[in-house]
Amino acid sequence: MKFEIDKREFLRGLGLMQSVTGRKTTLPILSHILLEWEKDSLYLTGTDLETGIRVELTAKINQDGKASVSAKKLYEIVRELPEETVHIQKKENQWITLQCGKSIFNLAGLDPEEFPSLPPYEEENFLMVSTQLIQEMIGKTVFAASNEDSRYHLNGIFFVKMKLGEKEILRMVATDGHRLSLVDRENQKIRGIEEKGIIIPKKGILEIKKIIGDRGEEEEMGVYFNTTHGFFKLGKFLTVIRLIDGEFPEYEQVIPKGNDIKLIMAKEKMVNSLKRVSTMVSERMEGIKFSLKKNNMEMSSTHQDFGDAQEEVEVTYEGPPLQIGFNARYLIEALNVIDSEEIIMELKDEGSPGILRPPSFPSGFLNQFYIIMPMRL
Amino acid sequence: MKFEIDKREFLRGLGLMQSVTGRKTTLPILSHILLEWEKDSLYLTGTDLETGIRVELTAKINQDGKASVSAKKLYEIVRELPEETVHIQKKENQWITLQCGKSIFNLAGLDPEEFPSLPPYEEENFLMVSTQLIQEMIGKTVFAASNEDSRYHLNGIFFVKMKLGEKEILRMVATDGHRLSLVDRENQKIRGIEEKGIIIPKKGILEIKKIIGDRGEEEEMGVYFNTTHGFFKLGKFLTVIRLIDGEFPEYEQVIPKGNDIKLIMAKEKMVNSLKRVSTMVSERMEGIKFSLKKNNMEMSSTHQDFGDAQEEVEVTYEGPPLQIGFNARYLIEALNVIDSEEIIMELKDEGSPGILRPPSFPSGFLNQFYIIMPMRL
Numbered sequence: 001m002k003f004e005i006d007k008r009e010f011l012r013g014l015g016l017m018q019s020v021t022g023r024k025t026t027l028p029i030l031s032h033i034l035l036e037w038e039k040d041s042l043y044l045t046g047t048d049l050e051t052g053i054r055v056e057l058t059a060k061i062n063q064d065g066k067a068s069v070s071a072k073k074l075y076e077i078v079r080e081l082p083e084e085t086v087h088i089q090k091k092e093n094q095w096i097t098l099q100c101g102k103s104i105f106n107l108a109g110l111d112p113e114e115f116p117s118l119p120p121y122e123e124e125n126f127l128m129v130s131t132q133l134i135q136e137m138i139g140k141t142v143f144a145a146s147n148e149d150s151r152y153h154l155n156g157i158f159f160v161k162m163k164l165g166e167k168e169i170l171r172m173v174a175t176d177g178h179r180l181s182l183v184d185r186e187n188q189k190i191r192g193i194e195e196k197g198i199i200i201p202k203k204g205i206l207e208i209k210k211i212i213g214d215r216g217e218e219e220e221m222g223v224y225f226n227t228t229h230g231f232f233k234l235g236k237f238l239t240v241i242r243l244i245d246g247e248f249p250e251y252e253q254v255i256p257k258g259n260d261i262k263l264i265m266a267k268e269k270m271v272n273s274l275k276r277v278s279t280m281v282s283e284r285m286e287g288i289k290f291s292l293k294k295n296n297m298e299m300s301s302t303h304q305d306f307g308d309a310q311e312e313v314e315v316t317y318e319g320p321p322l323q324i325g326f327n328a329r330y331l332i333e334a335l336n337v338i339d340s341e342e343i344i345m346e347l348k349d350e351g352s353p354g355i356l357r358p359p360s361f362p363s364g365f366l367n368q369f370y371i372i373m374p375m376r377l
Numbered sequence: 378m379k380f381e382i383d384k385r386e387f388l389r390g391l392g393l394m395q396s397v398t399g400r401k402t403t404l405p406i407l408s409h410i411l412l413e414w415e416k417d418s419l420y421l422t423g424t425d426l427e428t429g430i431r432v433e434l435t436a437k438i439n440q441d442g443k444a445s446v447s448a449k450k451l452y453e454i455v456r457e458l459p460e461e462t463v464h465i466q467k468k469e470n471q472w473i474t475l476q477c478g479k480s481i482f483n484l485a486g487l488d489p490e491e492f493p494s495l496p497p498y499e500e501e502n503f504l505m506v507s508t509q510l511i512q513e514m515i516g517k518t519v520f521a522a523s524n525e526d527s528r529y530h531l532n533g534i535f536f537v538k539m540k541l542g543e544k545e546i547l548r549m550v551a552t553d554g555h556r557l558s559l560v561d562r563e564n565q566k567i568r569g570i571e572e573k574g575i576i577i578p579k580k581g582i583l584e585i586k587k588i589i590g591d592r593g594e595e596e597e598m599g600v601y602f603n604t605t606h607g608f609f610k611l612g613k614f615l616t617v618i619r620l621i622d623g624e625f626p627e628y629e630q631v632i633p634k635g636n637d638i639k640l641i642m643a644k645e646k647m648v649n650s651l652k653r654v655s656t657m658v659s660e661r662m663e664g665i666k667f668s669l670k671k672n673n674m675e676m677s678s679t680h681q682d683f684g685d686a687q688e689e690v691e692v693t694y695e696g697p698p699l700q701i702g703f704n705a706r707y708l709i710e711a712l713n714v715i716d717s718e719e720i721i722m723e724l725k726d727e728g729s730p731g732i733l734r735p736p737s738f739p740s741g742f743l744n745q746f747y748i749i750m751p752m753r754l
Contacts, residue, residue: 076656077657095684104686104688105656106684273480275457279450279457279482306485307472307484309480311479311480311481313479
């Protein structure tokens with residue numbers, strides 16, 4: 001049971017496994033990767049039981065076989081190998097022997113039959129979706145998802161298909177209870193997203209973002225969902241993500257209505273001012289106070305130990321004087337994912353949530369907005 | 378009490394203070410920097426009581442003054458400011474007001490009179506030394522100094538002037554008890570290093586290395602020592618380092634004699650092989666076994682959980698078969714600071730320390746070698 005593989009091909013595959021393997025230390029085999037070689041391919045599989053990655057690499061197979069060895073250790077070894085062919089042979093005690101140039105390694109292994117298998121997928125279910133669309137929708141929402149383990153159903157992105165007037169759209173929404181980010185795109189067919197929607201966990205979706213980022217030259221990826229998992233296929237990489245089994249909150253009820261006070265701000269100038277005034281926010285609250293007057297906004301912050309900061313920014317504003325507090329970081333993160341030079345902020349009063357949105361939507365987007373809860377300061 | 382300063386000039390000075398300020402949290406004022414403005418200069422001072430840095434910056438002074446504010450917070454603020462003039466004014470309660478563009482900051486301060494003053498230096502004691510010489514001598518020794526707090530007298534570089542035959546030389550030595558690195562350079566006059574020698578602490582010397590690295594264009598720096606401190610002046614930066622008050626071990630007694638077994642290795646090939654075999658060393662011992670035969674060296678390692686590694690390397694070796702163990706990391710670190718394509722290793726037997734040295738010395742160096750203790754494997 002032997003195979004040969006080019007060092008660089010092997011290293012590339014192993015590199016993309018590292019982020020899912022070894023996260024959970026409770027089950028030793030999860031720090032391993034599964035190697036399966038047959039016909040002209042080596043398949044690598046790694047999983048943390050929530051996100052699984054499987055990649056097909058080109059290899060020269062002598063006789064079919066399987067092995068399970070430490071993902072980190074194998075990666076460390078292959079990284080240091082000379083740029084030559086790597087020869088791998090399975091031994092009787094589940095170990096493998098790796099030989100390359102004048103180096104020989106014997107690596108401890110576990111029974112590959114014990115490696116947790118990824119949920120089976122059906123090739124014909126995949127429909128091709130633009131990677132740019134997926135990447136942009138994720139980028140504009142994922143940061144707003146909750147990181148608190150206790151709010152499990154908020155630890156992901158809600159992905160739903162719906163009708164908006166005559167149009168079918170795809171919507172992504174994420175919220176941590178303090179803010180909410182929502183984008184709508186024209187429908188691209190994806191199997192398994194219905195009007196009930198699904199919740200894709202943040203950790204898994206960030207893997208997809210990384211894999212697309214690394215392989216940006218490919219413009220489409222295969223995607224589909226069943227009731228428990230999402231399947232993403234880009235080139236020879238398959239990522240399987242276990243969906244969050246929970247109810248996403250009824251976010252449509254919290255979208256403010258009647259936010260009639262409008263102001264327009266220049267994004268870059270606003271971000272720079274926020275960064276400066278942020279240096280003096282308290283670590284726990286991160287709050288900045290905004291005082292609106294005609295065409296002028298003053299921001300101020302106070303830190304109990306270090307002092308205080310204030311700054312004036314020109315804005316387009318015709319409304320009444322108004323004071324309101326917001327979390328500085330939440331505002332900066334929102335402004336960073338709105339791709340327009342000017343941004344509209346819609347307010348009601350000092351106790352009601354604000355809305356941020358671009359004046360118009362980039363190509364293919366039908367809607368994008370961000371809701372942020374106010375703070376008492 | 379006001380001054381004005383260019384934002385970039387201010388930021389550059391504040392940046393170099395960050396590594397010494399705030400290391401010790403026992404005394405709040407050590408997280409501060411001292412600002413002193415008079416004539417056409419702003420002086421910044423930061424210290425952790427072992428290493429002090431003072432820099433002179435160009436500023437426009439309205440009236441002389443002093444202040445002490447958080448080094449980190451001031452740096453964070455200035456980093457975010459627009460590229461404009463920064464105006465600073467001292468207030469009555471020790472606070473300062475910083476104004477730049479449309480931003481105003483009030484920063485909490487402490488009484489600047491309480492800021493620990495750096496030891497006074499005498500300008501006329503400085504003699505100019507090549508920064509490259511200092512940088513190279515530090516680079517070839519500092520990694521071998523001990524990091525263990527309990528071995529205080531080994532936590533630095535021993536710096537000594539001595540006669541070698543007719544020549545006066547400068548020598549640097551560092552050791553952690555398991556290895557020792559030594560370099561000799563032709564004498565360049567430095568005041569205060571006598572034949573008794575001094576010990577410069579590792580942390581301080583790494584600051585010097587960083588300051589030289591940042592300002593590499595200047596080819597000479599002023600240096601001198603008194604009985605308690607070292608003074609280093611590069612351009613407008615002064616660094617003062619408190620010397621270690623202890624006896625450096627009698628290292629000359631541990632330099633092996635009679636290491637008659639010689640082998641010559643190709644450095645790059647050797648480093649690559651060591652890195653590969655290192656992947657299977659045990660975390661605690663980090664040991665690699667070397668088996669020497671005629672013109673051949675086999676390296677091997679074993680990790681209790683992951684397996685084992687072995688590799689053969691061609692070397693020039695005519696001696697008897699010999700097996701000896703060394704710490705892999707210590708060997709790699711030594712090879713990295715020997716600037717020759719081939720490296721000579723001199724051994725005696727499996728229980729005696731080995732010596733590594735270049736076949737010849739780079740310009741200006743009179744000697745360089747590295748001693749490494751063997752391991753039982």
